[in-house]
Amino acid sequence: MRTEIRFSGFGGQGIILAAVIVGRAAVMYDGKYAVQTQVYGPEARGGASMSAVIIDDEPVLFPKVTSPDIYVIMSQEGFEKYGVSVCEGAVMLVDSTLVHSRPSCRCIEIPATREARESLGRDIVANIIMLGALVAATGVVSHEAIEKAILDSVPRGTEELNLKAMKKGFELVEQVKHG
Amino acid sequence: MQGNTACAEGALAAGCRFFGGYPITPSTEVAEHMALKLPKTGGVFIQMEDEIASIAAVIGASWTGMRAMTATSGPGFSLMMENLGFAVMTETPCVVVNIQRGGPSTGQPTMAAQGDMLQCRFGSHGDYSAIALSPASVQEMYDLTAEAFNLADRFRIPVFVMADEIIGHMREKLVVPDTVLRVDRKPLQKGNLPFRADDDLVPGFPTFGKGYGVHVTGLTHDERGYPCATSPSVHEDLVKRLVDKVESARDAIASCDIVNPEAQVVFISYGAPSRAVQQVLHDTRRDDVGHLRLKLVWPFAESLLSRFPDAETFIIPELNLGQISREIERHTDRTVIPVPKLGGALHDPSDLAGLLEEVA
Amino acid sequence: MTYEDWFREDRLPHIYCVGCGNGTVINCTLSAVDQMGWNKEETVFVSGIGCSSRAPGYIVTDSLHTTHGRAIAFATGIKMANPDLKVIVFTGDGDLAAIGGNHFIHGCRRNIDLTVVCMNNMIYGMTGGQGSPTTPPGALSTTTPYGSREAAFDLCGLAAAAGANYVARYTSYHVTELTRAVRAGLESPGFSFIEALVQCPTNYGRRNKFRQVLDQIEYFKSHALLVQKANRMREEGKKIPDDMIIIGELARRNRPALGVRK
Numbered sequence: 001m002r003t004e005i006r007f008s009g010f011g012g013q014g015i016i017l018a019a020v021i022v023g024r025a026a027v028m029y030d031g032k033y034a035v036q037t038q039v040y041g042p043e044a045r046g047g048a049s050m051s052a053v054i055i056d057d058e059p060v061l062f063p064k065v066t067s068p069d070i071y072v073i074m075s076q077e078g079f080e081k082y083g084v085s086v087c088e089g090a091v092m093l094v095d096s097t098l099v100h101s102r103p104s105c106r107c108i109e110i111p112a113t114r115e116a117r118e119s120l121g122r123d124i125v126a127n128i129i130m131l132g133a134l135v136a137a138t139g140v141v142s143h144e145a146i147e148k149a150i151l152d153s154v155p156r157g158t159e160e161l162n163l164k165a166m167k168k169g170f171e172l173v174e175q176v177k178h179g
Numbered sequence: 180m181q182g183n184t185a186c187a188e189g190a191l192a193a194g195c196r197f198f199g200g201y202p203i204t205p206s207t208e209v210a211e212h213m214a215l216k217l218p219k220t221g222g223v224f225i226q227m228e229d230e231i232a233s234i235a236a237v238i239g240a241s242w243t244g245m246r247a248m249t250a251t252s253g254p255g256f257s258l259m260m261e262n263l264g265f266a267v268m269t270e271t272p273c274v275v276v277n278i279q280r281g282g283p284s285t286g287q288p289t290m291a292a293q294g295d296m297l298q299c300r301f302g303s304h305g306d307y308s309a310i311a312l313s314p315a316s317v318q319e320m321y322d323l324t325a326e327a328f329n330l331a332d333r334f335r336i337p338v339f340v341m342a343d344e345i346i347g348h349m350r351e352k353l354v355v356p357d358t359v360l361r362v363d364r365k366p367l368q369k370g371n372l373p374f375r376a377d378d379d380l381v382p383g384f385p386t387f388g389k390g391y392g393v394h395v396t397g398l399t400h401d402e403r404g405y406p407c408a409t410s411p412s413v414h415e416d417l418v419k420r421l422v423d424k425v426e427s428a429r430d431a432i433a434s435c436d437i438v439n440p441e442a443q444v445v446f447i448s449y450g451a452p453s454r455a456v457q458q459v460l461h462d463t464r465r466d467d468v469g470h471l472r473l474k475l476v477w478p479f480a481e482s483l484l485s486r487f488p489d490a491e492t493f494i495i496p497e498l499n500l501g502q503i504s505r506e507i508e509r510h511t512d513r514t515v516i517p518v519p520k521l522g523g524a525l526h527d528p529s530d531l532a533g534l535l536e537e538v539a
Numbered sequence: 540m541t542y543e544d545w546f547r548e549d550r551l552p553h554i555y556c557v558g559c560g561n562g563t564v565i566n567c568t569l570s571a572v573d574q575m576g577w578n579k580e581e582t583v584f585v586s587g588i589g590c591s592s593r594a595p596g597y598i599v600t601d602s603l604h605t606t607h608g609r610a611i612a613f614a615t616g617i618k619m620a621n622p623d624l625k626v627i628v629f630t631g632d633g634d635l636a637a638i639g640g641n642h643f644i645h646g647c648r649r650n651i652d653l654t655v656v657c658m659n660n661m662i663y664g665m666t667g668g669q670g671s672p673t674t675p676p677g678a679l680s681t682t683t684p685y686g687s688r689e690a691a692f693d694l695c696g697l698a699a700a701a702g703a704n705y706v707a708r709y710t711s712y713h714v715t716e717l718t719r720a721v722r723a724g725l726e727s728p729g730f731s732f733i734e735a736l737v738q739c740p741t742n743y744g745r746r747n748k749f750r751q752v753l754d755q756i757e758y759f760k761s762h763a764l765l766v767q768k769a770n771r772m773r774e775e776g777k778k779i780p781d782d783m784i785i786i787g788e789l790a791r792r793n794r795p796a797l798g799v800r801k
Contacts (some may be wrong), residue, residue: 020350027352036350040205040289062458062528063349063451197620223619228645232612235605235642239585239616242603243624247616265606387601387617388624390580394547394596396604405550406596406604 002056003140004065008082009074009095011049014127018072019051021131021149022141026055028152029145035060048081055140070138072130073099074112093133095126108137110172116165125165128154132169143170182320182347183208183250186276186340187216189324190248192359195274196222197247199236201229201255204288205344206278209250230255234262238271242395244386246328250276254285256295257302263337264303265397267421270374270382272331272364276324276340278347279498281523290523291344293450293498297505299339300477306418308425310432311339311477313449317351323474325359330432332364334425335381341476343498345451345525367391375402380424426478433480435473437487442469444539445490447507449473451525452496458528459535468535476503481510492538494518496526542569545579547599554593558744558752560711560737564658565594567714567735568627571721575625582625585614587639590665590739591631591658608639611646614653618798622652625725632659632673636692640672647701650729652798656721657694657732660739668742675782679746694734699790704729706790710736710759713786720788729796736784759784 005022009015016038023034038051052065071092073083079099083092090105097113112129116122128150135146147166154162180188187209190198198213210226217224223240227233233249240247251259256277266273281287282294295302299311310330312323324340331338367373367383373393376382385391398406399414407413438460439445444467446456453472460470469487473479484490484507493511495504496518504517518534520526546569555561572582582600586592588607595602605613610628618626635643635657646653662680663669670680670687673694677686698706705727707720717735724731738744738755749755764779766787772779779785 023350033352034350037345038348040344040348060351061454061461062525063345063351063454064525066527066529197616199616225615225619227612227615228641231609232615232642232645235609235612236616236619238605239603239613239618240620241616242601243617243621245620247620261606262609269603385601387583387603388581388621392547392579392599392601394550394602394604396596397606398604403549406593 002054002060003070004052004054004068005070005072005134005140006050006052006065006068006082007072007074008048008050008078009127010077011047013049013074014124015049015074016051017153018127018131019053021146021153022134023053023055024152025141025145025149029148030141032057033059035063037063037065048075048077050078050082070134070140071103072134074126074130076100091138093130093137095130108133108173108176110169112169115168115172119168120161120165122161125162128162128165129169129172132166133173134169136170136173180317180353181208181350182314182317182342183278184212185317185320185353186250186324186342186347187212188355189321190274190328191216191220192321192355193246193325193328194361195246195248195328196220197237197240197245198222198224198249199227199233199240199247200249201227201233201251203230203252203255205280205347206250206252206276208347209276209278230258231262234259234266234273234275237273238262238266238269241271241273242387246332248274248276250278252278252280252288253282253295256298260302264305264307266337267303267307268397269395270335270421271337272335273337274324274327274331274340275337276342279341279343281521287523289344291451291498291525292521292523293341293343293502296341296476296499296502299341306422308422309339309477310334310336310425310475311341312434312474313341313476314346314474315450315453315472316346317349317353319474320346321353321355329360329362333362333381334428335364335384336425341450343451344523372402373404374400376420376424380420380427429478429480430482432475433483434475435471435483437469437471439466439469440486441466441489442487443467443489444492444494444535445469445471445487447471447473447493447495447503449476449503450498452498455496455526455528455531459531462528463532463535467539479503479506484511492516494531494534494538496520496531498525540573542566542573545569545573545598545600547597550597553597555590556741558738558740559590560660560735560739561590561594561658563711563714564656564717564735564737565597567718568656568721569598570718571725572627574722575725577625581623582627583617584627584629585610585617586629587634589631589634589663590660591629592634594629608634608637609642610634611639611642611653611655615646615649615651615798618652622798622800626653627725628653628655630655630657632657632661632694633663633671636672636694636697644697644701647698647703647730647732649797650702650704650794652728652730652796654721654724654731654733657734658737659694659734660737660743662739662743664739664742668746680743695732695789698730698732702730702794703732703790704792704794704796705731707788708734708736708784709786710763710784711738712756712759713763716786723788723791727791728799729794
């Protein structure tokens with residue numbers, strides 16, 4: 001089955017890396033197929049950044065996301081640019097620290113940036129918290145696969161911090177489910 | 180792996196040991212990866228002062244016997260045109276990767292296009308022929324780049340890998356083969372004239388530094404390589420041979436995927452739009468719809484069209500205003516429907532499916 | 540061996556006009572190469588387009604006669620790919636300083652191990668005498684029929700400022716000195732630039748009051764000023780007339796060079 005995931009935030013949050021990690025998890029550790037794409041702009045920092053990943057059991061033919069099943073939105077501008085016109089059946093995870101709008105579809109609020117800052121002491125891992133939340137909420141890739149893909153992708157010396165962030169994402173989803 | 184990285188990896192696997200380049204979006208990752216990897220293989224990476232110098236350095240390196248490559252995009256490709264003609268005239272093997280973006284001029288640096296398909300065929304002055312490959316996946320960025328070196332060496336011409344921003348920048352699974360087939364340029368037999376062609380219309384290569392004492396010039400030259408710029412027959416014979424050595428092999432080197440050869444309606448595509456066509460065929464599951472996907476676009480082998488004997492209509496989606504559609508129209512009396520698209524977005528499969536409904 | 544052993548005899552006679560200065564520069568360069576004791580197999584000549592650039596066609600080694608202005612870029616590829624080759628570039632003022640100006644300064648900046656010999660005739664000779672970047676102010680050409688109104692490039696100053704390890708200027712009159720300078724250039728690792736002012740009787744001389752070939756050579760002789768003397772004059776506060784040609788070794792240094800086998 002084809003699953004389309006769109007990530008958006010501002011440049012510097014690791015929006016592209018998040019999509020790359022999910023794609024890597026699917027291909028390398030879950031034995032699936034994936035294509036990752038992104039929108040390139042001239043700005044390296046700031047601005048609304050967007051990346052996407054398509055995961056499928058069969059080879060991915062059309063490489064572009066047309067109607068995302070899952071959104072991961074990490075900035076208000078990103079929501080306005082890439083998260084407004086959602087399908088009813090879609091799921092959106094928002095970083096509730098930074099996004100104040102809510103979509104018409106099902107929405108899961110993850111205070112990723114606040115938790116990154118307050119529990120882990122580093123804003124920079126907010127994207128990994130969102131990845132943990134994405135996997136816990138949707139099962140789009142397995143827990144083992146995302147863990148391995150994160151370890152493959154993050155700078156040496158930050159593995160522990162990033163795994164904590166991933167687990168924080170798992171926990172936050174559990175809290176939403178039971179809260 | 181990203182398409183541009185796969186391209187560099189394919190080149191390295193093919194034994195490319197020289198890269199001369201200049202940064203330009205959306206091709207730069209090719210240069211960056213070569214800068215990272217070439218020194219570890221004993222190869223040479225050099226960032227030149229512009230694209231004119233880049234292709235010049237690549238041609239110079241090729242004459243020392245190295246497999247050499249550059250990568251660029253539209254504006255840089257335009258700058259290379261004169262020296263590409265030099266490579267054609269002097270029969271210098273080299274590989275030029277063009278990660279196409281929207282033009283003319285600076286256009287859309289970060290968006291995909293296929294607007295340089297005629298430029299790669301006709302862009303330098305004078306008559307010549309060209310070989311151009313068009314990858315449609317990250318895997319083909321690797322495979323076709325590696326193959327480009329074999330074609331360059333076999334025919335002693337610049338070979339173009341005409342990719343686009345979508346294929347260059349997307350990431351997907353790459354399976355690295357254990358070995359890459361390598362067919363090197365044949366050396367010049369001592370005693371033979373350096374520009375006298377063998378039966379395949381290609382002369383042996385007299386590598387610099389091996390005692391051949393060869394003079395290589397962009398002027399019209401005789402079989403000794405000596406300038407002979409005012410003889411009509413020498414010029415005509417030379418240019419015809421340069422064209423014929425490629426054109427006479429166009430069926431032999433044709434490379435494509437064929438789906439449903441008995442179809443009445445046939446999509447023809449190359450590069451990124453192929454992925455939209457594949458999606459349409461997957462979704463509609465119609466036996467009367469075929470697909471000719473060109474991996475090698477130039478020289479276009481018109482015999483491929485007869486592989487679809489029942490075809491009534493050819494539909495040709497391209498990220499330009501119909502550059503290859505023109506070539507197809509030239510070779511068939513069937514209906515040709517170009518589906519041009521500009522702006523950087525890929526053809527939407529649902530639009531193509533809609534068109535298909537209208538046609539048949 | 541002598542310089543004559545380096546000629547590609549089946550290509551002679553050459554295309555140069557009677558009285559052209561380029562032959563002198565080719566002879567001086569080949570004498571220097573011959574003195575180095577280099578093998579023909581390991582020596583490569585590269586050129587662009589113009590009268591100067593026909594020179595490699597008359598030399599028996601491997602040679603690459605390239606596109607207009609780009610010889611240094613092609614030569615850079617050869618040298619980087621195979622540092623064992625000795626690479627010499629013949630160029631002219633239009634080829635080097637107009638269309639090829641960017642490659643010239645970047646070759647100097649990289650200090651790539653080439654020897655570049657420029658036959659500066661101050662004119663586009665092959666295309667019939669148009670003004671070039673080194674045409675002196677006031678000089679007549681087919682595109683400066685009222686006298687050139689632009690300043691001329693100081694090619695050696697450019698090379699020295701851009702970082703070349705060895706820079707020298709002589710003229711076709713200074714055969715011994717020019718040969719010695721080319722040899723010094725061949726011996727120096729890094730970018731060596733030797734400018735040789737040459738007469739072009741056909742397209743420069745006859746428009747600019749050098750009616751006979753010897754008139755322009757005589758001019759080179761009488762207007763040459765050795766760099767050491769010029770420096771002394773400057774120190775003494777004496778003015779050096781604008782039409783003097785500063786000759787001699789203008790830079791010799793040991794910046795790190797590119798394209799040298801470690």
